[in-house]
Amino acid sequence: MSGFAADKSHPRYQSLLMRHRLELAAKAGMLADSALIAHGRGEAYDYLLGEKTIPSAHDATMEALAQLQNANSAVISLNGNAIALAGMELMQLASLLQIPVEVNIFYRTPERMSALLNHLSKIKSDNELDVEILGGNPNAKIPGLEGPRANCCKSGIYDSDVILVPLEDGDRCEALVAMGKTVLVIDLNPLSRSAKMGSVTIVDELSRVANNLLVGAMQKITRKPSSNYDNSQHLQAAIDYITSTLSSKGK
Numbered sequence: 001m002s003g004f005a006a007d008k009s010h011p012r013y014q015s016l017l018m019r020h021r022l023e024l025a026a027k028a029g030m031l032a033d034s035a036l037i038a039h040g041r042g043e044a045y046d047y048l049l050g051e052k053t054i055p056s057a058h059d060a061t062m063e064a065l066a067q068l069q070n071a072n073s074a075v076i077s078l079n080g081n082a083i084a085l086a087g088m089e090l091m092q093l094a095s096l097l098q099i100p101v102e103v104n105i106f107y108r109t110p111e112r113m114s115a116l117l118n119h120l121s122k123i124k125s126d127n128e129l130d131v132e133i134l135g136g137n138p139n140a141k142i143p144g145l146e147g148p149r150a151n152c153c154k155s156g157i158y159d160s161d162v163i164l165v166p167l168e169d170g171d172r173c174e175a176l177v178a179m180g181k182t183v184l185v186i187d188l189n190p191l192s193r194s195a196k197m198g199s200v201t202i203v204d205e206l207s208r209v210a211n212n213l214l215v216g217a218m219q220k221i222t223r224k225p226s227s228n229y230d231n232s233q234h235l236q237a238a239i240d241y242i243t244s245t246l247s248s249k250g251k
Contacts, residue, residue: 015043015051018085018207025084029115032080032107038167045188046205048242053212056237057204064164064184064200065216066225071162071182074099075134079106082166082206083116088123089210090166095129096217102156103135106169108148145175165194166206173197190238201231203238 025031053061068074076094078087078101094101103116113136120133138151140158149172152158163176166186170193176183177197185198186209195201202209 014207015046018205021084022081025080025119028119029111030080030084030119032105032112034107038081042167042188042205045190045203045242048245049188049203049205049238050245051205053204053208054238054241056234056241057202057209058212060200060202060231060234061204061209061212062216062221062223063226063229064202065213065221066223067162067182067184067200068097068099068164068213069217069222070225071099071160073160074162074164075156075160076101076164077104077157077166078102078116078120078135079104079167080112080116083119086166086207086210087120088127089207089214091120091123091129091131092127093210093214093217094131096214098130100132100134100156102153103133104149104152104157104172106147106149108151142172142175142179144178145172150175165198166209170194170197190235190242195235196232198231200229201235203235 022031022036026036074097076090076099078090082090091101101120103113103120105112117133117136123129124131124133134153134156138153140152140154142150142152142157157163160181162182162184164184165173165176173183173185173194174197177199182199185194185201186204186206187195187201188203188205189195190203195203
């Protein structure tokens with residue numbers, strides 16, 4: 001990757017790679033000014049998780065995959081950071097599952113939308129992926145939500161029954177749940193409102209989740225969604241893991 005010199009033997013190579021992807025995306029006009037702050041906040045939680053997928057996160061990931069595979073109308077909602085960090089993998093996942101992606105951002109400007117949509121279109125054409133890319137011309141609104149993120153596409157977010165929302169914000173997650181949707185959240189903070197409001201919350205770093213979902217889809221791992229999935233139990237497992245990690249480091 002141009003300008004990225006870290007050696008793969010570096011113990012934090014993957015984290016440095018994600019930072020570099022964000023730097024490139026920022027230079028390309030894809031990100032809001034606050035994007036790097038948001039990433040740093042999540043990265044702090046990832047330190048506490050040991051920068052790895054813990055068992056409860058893996059289980060939540062497989063439940064999310066089952067929900068996507070068994071949905072009537074699933075969609076992957078993408079913001080700038082998600083596209084910068086795992087745009088390729090999420091587009092590949094969408095192609096395998098034959099579901100659309102929809103760009104939905106809070107700090108919406110014509111310039112940012114153009115940069116993000118063009119980036120996804122290039123991934124699609126370069127890799128010959130069969131994915132519908134939505135978001136450029138929203139024609140519906142999420143009820144009970146104000147601001148730019150209320151705008152969405154009827155054939156995407158609005159009509160979906162299952163929606164994967166990486167790096168979500170709490171108010172939109174709450175509004176989507178209120179619409180009766182199964183909301184699959186990726187959030188490194190198990191205490192956030194998004195994490196608590198989500199139907200299935202994966203407490204893990206986005207690029208790891210995207211790869212785990214993609215591998216599962218490629219291996220044709222299929223299972224029915226759990227009838228008794230307890231999201232709060234999985235969140236507590238993540239909190240317990242972090243607490244145990246801090247306790248062991250303090251000894």
